[in-house]
Amino acid sequence: MNTSGVTLRLLDKADKEILKLPRTVKGAFFDFQHKFRSNPHTTGLKLQQLKGDSRIWSARVNDEYRVLLLRLADNDWLIVSVKHRKDVYNRLSYGVNQVTGGIEYVDLEVVEDSVLRRVPAPAPQAPATAEPAAPTQPEPARSLFADWSDQHLTDLGVAEPLLPVIRTLTTEDQLLGLVEYAPQLTGEVLLALFDGTSYDDVLDQVTKPVAATEPVDPDDFETAAQRPATVVTTTDNALREALESGDFGRWKVFLHPTQARLVERRYNGPARVGGGPGTGKTIVALHRVRHLVRQLPPGRDKPVLLTTYNKNLAADLRSRLLELGGEELLSRVEVSHVDQLALRIVREAEPGNGKQAIDDSQAVREWRGLLDELGEEKWDPEFLHDEWTQVILGQAVGTRTDYFRARRAGRGRNIGRAERAEIWQLAERFSQRLDRLGRQTWDQVAERAARLEMGREQRILNIARQRDEAGGRDNVHLQDGSGGWLRYRYRHIVVDEAQDLRPAHWKMLRAMTARGADDLFLVGDTHQRIYKNQVTLGSLGVNIRGRSSKLSLSYRTTRQILRSALGVLGETTYDDLDGSEENLAGYRSVLSGGLPAGHAFPDWAAEREGVAALIKGWDAGSDTGIPHEQIAICVPTNQMAAEMAYTLKLNGIDSVEIRSDGPYGSSGVHIGTMFRFKGLEYQRMIIAGVSDGLVPREAVSRLRDTDPVRHRHEIQRARSLLFVAATRARDSVDVFWHGKPSPFLDDSWVDTPESAS
Numbered sequence: 229m230n231t232s233g234v235t236l237r238l239l240d241k242a243d244k245e246i247l248k249l250p251r252t253v254k255g256a257f258f259d260f261q262h263k264f265r266s267n268p269h270t271t272g273l274k275l276q277q278l279k280g281d282s283r284i285w286s287a288r289v290n291d292e293y294r295v296l297l298l299r300l301a302d303n304d305w306l307i308v309s310v311k312h313r314k315d316v317y318n319r320l321s322y323g324v325n326q327v328t329g330g331i332e333y334v335d336l337e338v339v340e341d342s343v344l345r346r347v348p349a350p351a352p353q354a355p356a357t358a359e360p361a362a363p364t365q366p367e368p369a370r371s372l373f374a375d376w377s378d379q380h381l382t383d384l385g386v387a388e389p390l391l392p393v394i395r396t397l398t399t400e401d402q403l404l405g406l407v408e409y410a411p412q413l414t415g416e417v418l419l420a421l422f423d424g425t426s427y428d429d430v431l432d433q434v435t436k437p438v439a440a441t442e443p444v445d446p447d448d449f450e451t452a453a454q455r456p457a458t459v460v461t462t463t464d465n466a467l468r469e470a471l472e473s474g475d476f477g478r479w480k481v482f483l484h485p486t487q488a489r490l491v492e493r494r495y496n497g498p499a500r501v502g503g504g505p506g507t508g509k510t511i512v513a514l515h516r517v518r519h520l521v522r523q524l525p526p527g528r529d530k531p532v533l534l535t536t537y538n539k540n541l542a543a544d545l546r547s548r549l550l551e552l553g554g555e556e557l558l559s560r561v562e563v564s565h566v567d568q569l570a571l572r573i574v575r576e577a578e579p580g581n582g583k584q585a586i587d588d589s590q591a592v593r594e595w596r597g598l599l600d601e602l603g604e605e606k607w608d609p610e611f612l613h614d615e616w617t618q619v620i621l622g623q624a625v626g627t628r629t630d631y632f633r634a635r636r637a638g639r640g641r642n643i644g645r646a647e648r649a650e651i652w653q654l655a656e657r658f659s660q661r662l663d664r665l666g667r668q669t670w671d672q673v674a675e676r677a678a679r680l681e682m683g684r685e686q687r688i689l690n691i692a693r694q695r696d697e698a699g700g701r702d703n704v705h706l707q708d709g710s711g712g713w714l715r716y717r718y719r720h721i722v723v724d725e726a727q728d729l730r731p732a733h734w735k736m737l738r739a740m741t742a743r744g745a746d747d748l749f750l751v752g753d754t755h756q757r758i759y760k761n762q763v764t765l766g767s768l769g770v771n772i773r774g775r776s777s778k779l780s781l782s783y784r785t786t787r788q789i790l791r792s793a794l795g796v797l798g799e800t801t802y803d804d805l806d807g808s809e810e811n812l813a814g815y816r817s818v819l820s821g822g823l824p825a826g827h828a829f830p831d832w833a834a835e836r837e838g839v840a841a842l843i844k845g846w847d848a849g850s851d852t853g854i855p856h857e858q859i860a861i862c863v864p865t866n867q868m869a870a871e872m873a874y875t876l877k878l879n880g881i882d883s884v885e886i887r888s889d890g891p892y893g894s895s896g897v898h899i900g901t902m903f904r905f906k907g908l909e910y911q912r913m914i915i916a917g918v919s920d921g922l923v924p925r926e927a928v929s930r931l932r933d934t935d936p937v938r939h940r941h942e943i944q945r946a947r948s949l950l951f952v953a954a955t956r957a958r959d960s961v962d963v964f965w966h967g968k969p970s971p972f973l974d975d976s977w978v979d980t981p982e983s984a985s
């Protein structure tokens with residue numbers, strides 16, 4: 229607990245410098261912080277103003293190292309750097325960025341060194357020719373940003389002191405050298421321009437979202453320190469954790485200004501955050517939960533619900549929430565897998581309902597069984613299952629007559645009255661069959677739960693009305709039939725992976741919290757929708773109009789992977805969960821790495837051997853440090869996953885199967901079908917079996933002529949699956965195929981040196 233009234237913060241990126249310090253110096257740094265907080269003027273700290281500088285001070289960490297601090301106000305200090313004593317008098321520059329209003333700090337010598345280290349090796353000498361060529365002056369290399377004036381760049385938010393060095397940049401490598409030590413926005417702007425984004429788009433997509441909304445006073449550092457653009461941490465513990473867990477702990481402490489705004493904003497109703505893979509939607513959801521909990525009155529209940537699509541992801545959310553805020557935070561939050569939540573509601577209302585819940589693939593097998601028994605060959609089991617879930621259950625169609633009239637938007641080919649009569653009869657038989665077997669689908673569970681919760685909400689509203697009519701007097705019955713107090717189950721609901729929830733889930737969630745400020749907060753990306761649950765939230769009572777925003781900086785994937793992954797999506801259009809279109813404009817990364825690689829093989833067996841050889845190559849090469857659990861192999865089918873595991877085993881490589889509820893086993897390379905990788909992240913991704921006929925499946929391609937609408941939907945889903953798989957990678961993606969490559973792979977995958985072999 230800090231009692232001295234001293235605030236000590238750490239500026240974003242200074243942590244990176246600290247991480248690189250020798251272990252003992254890091255230890256000394258923690259001691260320094262502690263002492264400084266209790267009394268900055270303790271003699272041992274040797275706090276002194278740098279000569280010739282009014283705001284920067286230095287203090288002692290140990291004999292060799294010094295902390296540089298900006299004095300924001302009397303007792304308010306900001307650590308901007310920790311460096312060797314001999315580097316303290318480098319050319320330092322700091323100021324308030326005129327566009328964002330955030331505090332920025334640059335050590336020009338560090339930046340220049342980083343750029344210089346990347347100077348390309350001299351070009352090889354031209355071979356001697358008989359006829360000596362006329363001496364030519366080497367062309368001076370063109371500055372990367374010659375097309376933009378200084379004014380252009382600073383208007384985009386580029387840090388002014390860096391302009392001279394920016395003008396010297398001629399290669400991508402040098403640019404990356406600069407980005408490493410430049411303020412965040414400078415890096416984002418320069419890379420976006422370098423990648424070919426137009427000036428106006430950079431202004432709209434990169435700069436405007438972080439621009440200050442009020443006039444910026446360049447001398448008011450205290451105000452600047454409060455702006456989201458000044459990314460800092462203040463608490464000892466947060467900092468200690470971030471430093472101890474290295475890059476992996478940064479998400480707990482340093483939110484991007486765009487992320488921070490979304491976390492802290494007050495919304496007048498349901499809000500939604502979109503954004504491409506790896507942009508930190510889950511991170512924002514977790515911080516949002518903490519923000520909401522901090523505003524709760526003290527208590528022992530759990531008024532905040534954090535929910536997501538599957539069990540595996542819910543477990544992951546729980547452990548990350550624990551990391552973020554410890555047991556104290558977790559004690560006020562219910563973290564639940566949405567299907568399980570629905571099942572609990574149903575069981576609570578119907579204690580006798582012991583039916584086993586089955587997933588879609590089991591349900592399709594049941595349909596197939598039914599059709600076989602009836603000798604019915606006209607209908608495709610998958611089509612019937614979709615019709616039943618999306619139209620009959622999805623629209624709560626209760627009678628045959630209603631079904632004749634039901635809208636079948638997005639369901640493909642027209643179905644006449646006679647056919648509807650057939651389907652209705654089959655659907656009745658199907659639900660009787662499930663009943664008899666003591667089974668229910670997750671869609672049925674969700675529907676039932678939605679109805680129960682909507683009924684409960686109605687009762688709550690009735691009670692409230694009666695109370696109002698009674699002038700707020702207490703003698704009215706405010707209890708439900710069972711004598712318990714009736715209230716909304718949650719005060720706030722936060723949903724991750726929102727794009728894949730079933731329509732009935734939304735109805736259920738809507739009814740679980742009172743309509744009002746900060747009631748529902750959803751994060752999700754429709755480009756990653758891999759199930760068939762397309763919804764229009766407005767029609768389900770969740771009104772996100774005017775409260776929708778987007779993240780666009782990827783913290784996971786490199787620019788190279790991101791570019792190729794976007795190619796997988798093709799020209800298809802995507803929705804915004806509310807009936808309008810959404811795109812990934814502005815989606816970008818400041819991380820850089822190798823190009824994705826394609827690997828062609830004559831058949832599946834050779835392809836599997838190829839995968840094993842690649843992993844063995846990594847083990848033998850300079851990458852020995854990669855634990856196998858950080859490598860994932862993703863394949864189109866379960867059968868292929870088993871075959872892949874077998875081949876790896878023969879090659880002495882252990883593997884872990886990713887099942888619907890998480891990894892099965894503890895050590896080895898992770899293997900699973902594409903569906904299993906949603907929300908996960910690996911250092912290296914291998915996507916195998918990306919052949920024509922497998923991605924997309926042959927059966928999908930056949931729909932092209934018979935049912936063009938379904939074909940379009942299925943192709944979109946297949947593209948999203950591959951997109952999700954490709955964007956799980958932090959550092960590298962290798963795509964394998966045999967025979968003809970999938971039509972979803974563009975030249976950036978197919979024309980790589982590996983694929984030519």
Ligand SMILES: Nc1ncnc2c1ncn2[C@@H]1O[C@H](COP(=O)(O)OP(=O)(O)OP(=O)(O)O)[C@@H](O)[C@H]1O
Nearest residue numbers: 478479482483484505506507508509510511783907
């Ligand atoms: N502000 C941040 N600082 C450091 N790392 C971050 C930050 N925000 C996100 N990350 C990291 O980026 C990665 C992706 O974040 P996250 O899983 O939240 O993205 P997402 O948008 O939910 O991705 P997806 O849509 O693919 O599931 C994680 O490793 C996370 O720790």
